[in-house]
Structures are given as structure tokens and as C-alpha cells.
Amino acid sequence: MADKLHFSLVSPERELFSGEVDQVDAPGSEGDFGVLAGHAPFMTALKEGQVRVHNGGRVTAYDVRGGFADVTPEGLTILAEHATEAA
Template sequence: MADTTQFDLVSPERRLASAQVVSVQIPGADGDMTAMAGHAPTITTLRPGLLTAEGPDGTTQYVVTGGFAEITATGVSVLAERAMPRDEVSADVHAELVKEAEEAHAKAKEVFVNEPGPVDDAAKLLADMVAVGDHIGL
């Protein structure tokens, strides 16, 4: 069996995971990454996506909407803005997440007139949220 590392996933609503895992695939804002035992210390922001933890008891997937991941010598801690187990994400839940991202994009276009940076960021968030639905088959 490969080395394991501690994995913790929390959101403002609840603790979703605390387990020994072999790897954690993280949807980082600057690209996806896989953290394993012995990984270099890293902090990254999350983009909307599918976070996958592989452990001795199998694979568990979570949908995250953003937040931060900290990888240290002792494990991986993910502080998600919003997170839920993959099997809790129905078409209706995903539609609500997309609606929230659409509203944030519309507000950014209204507030940041002639400032493409924040509007582009909101558009990317919306595109990532739509892609999550495609990725998980909704």
C-alpha cells in the first residue's frame, strides 16, 4: 500500500471529510494538481470543480465552488467556500449553482464597467460551474 496522508475538507456548513488518503486531486485556480504524501508545501486557491480523494477504502468525490487548499508535510486541508459530496449534487442543485454564478457575472458587468479583470473572473467562474455539470454528467 502506498503512503497515506491526512485529508480534511471543511466548508462553512460542515466538515465533509477527515481521513487518511493516498491522493487528493484538487481543482486549483491555476490548474489541477494531485497531492500525495511527501508533496512540497503548497497553498492554492480553488476553482469550481470536482475534488477527488483516493484512499484505502476507495474513491470519494466532492463538488467545490471555490476556496483554498493547503498542502503540508502532515496532510492536505481544503477550506471550501461551498462543498458537497458528488452524489448530493442533483440537476436542480447544479442549476442553482449556475444561477448564482450567472447573477455574480451580471453584477460584475454592472459594477465594473470598462474594467475587464473582475468581469473576466466572473465569466470564468460561470464557465467553470457549467463545466462541473458537464463533467459529472448533469
């Protein structure tokens, strides 16, 4: 079984997601990026776009506007200025 990535998506209103996932793709201010378990640590600003969460063959999308992504050895945390689950 492949390693899982711990991912949290938080907006000022609430935590939209927290759990173990396969991969997360996000809209970085310097280009879109993907994160898997074991990714090298980094921090970046986010631009408007979609965060796509891949888990067990399913993809869930969230619309985000601004914020930051922080990749650490513990996982990925996105602190979004605004986030909603995509329709």
C-alpha cells in the same frame, strides 16, 4: 505499505471529510493538481470543480466552489466556500 496523506475537507457548514487517504485531486485556480503523502508544501486558490479522494481503490468525489487548498508536512486541508458530496 505506501504512506498515507492526512486530508481534511471543510466548508462553512461542516467538516465533510477527515482522515488518511492515498491521494487527493483538486481543481486549482491555475490548473488541477494531485497530492500524495510527502508532497512539497504549497497553497493555492480553488476553482469550481470536483475534489476526488482516492483511498484503497475507491474514489469519493466532492463538488466544490471556491476556497483554498493548503499542503503542509502534516497533510492537505481544503477550506471550501461551498462543498457537497457528488451524486
